[in-house]
Amino acid sequence: MKSCLSVVPIVVFGLGLCPSAYASEPSTHDGLLFRVQLGLGSLRSTSTALTAQGASANVGLAVGSMVNERLGVYGEYFDATSVGPSFEPSQPVGRFRDEDPDVQASLSGFGAGAVYYFMPTNLYVAATLGAACASLRERQVLTHRSRFGPALVASVGREWWIDSEWGLGLAAVAHVARLPDQGGGPTQQVGAFQLALTATFN
Numbered sequence: 001m002k003s004c005l006s007v008v009p010i011v012v013f014g015l016g017l018c019p020s021a022y023a024s025e026p027s028t029h030d031g032l033l034f035r036v037q038l039g040l041g042s043l044r045s046t047s048t049a050l051t052a053q054g055a056s057a058n059v060g061l062a063v064g065s066m067v068n069e070r071l072g073v074y075g076e077y078f079d080a081t082s083v084g085p086s087f088e089p090s091q092p093v094g095r096f097r098d099e100d101p102d103v104q105a106s107l108s109g110f111g112a113g114a115v116y117y118f119m120p121t122n123l124y125v126a127a128t129l130g131a132a133c134a135s136l137r138e139r140q141v142l143t144h145r146s147r148f149g150p151a152l153v154a155s156v157g158r159e160w161w162i163d164s165e166w167g168l169g170l171a172a173v174a175h176v177a178r179l180p181d182q183g184g185g186p187t188q189q190v191g192a193f194q195l196a197l198t199a200t201f202n
Helices: 007-016 018-022
Strands: 032-046 051-066 071-083 086-088 103-118 123-138 141-145 149-161 166-179 188-201
Touching: 032 071, 032 103, 032 166, 051 103, 051 166, 051 188, 071 123, 103 149, 103 166, 123 166, 123 188, 149 188
Parallel strands: none
Antiparallel strands: 032 051, 032 188, 051 071, 051 086, 071 103, 103 123, 123 141, 123 149, 149 166, 166 188
């Protein structure tokens, strides 16, 4: 995890060089919108019976279209996963151990979203409203899954053009979900926050 975080300053420095590299021919947002997002951060899942929390990695994939130069709409798949989370109580029902690398806690879902760019700085805000579920896996075997419930993904970021169609950037991304448990059990509240690298085609 530390080795991954150490890459961020290098990427930020490299992105800072991009405006001058393409400043002679400004680009615009139009047509197809395709965005890939990869990030690192933290995840916390809480219910009346159990809390799981730990460092997490997230991925987002959005496909849509620009309505005009500033506004775009899309459908998005998102996932945030913590490997080896800690638990409260520390050994719930004697099953999971704190920071066990064989245990994964995840939030995944899909929804419809919109992005708005503030030009010419290429700063943007984006939000996706959709449905998600939470799961626990042990040695890749599903041991628990919630029912689908409402979820919100919100992000703020900036991108730098590297050619006439592609932009690379950084974003702060938050996931929030409230999920009913299977069989009428306790409702789970899940939150995740990540710093992400983005690559967008449009």
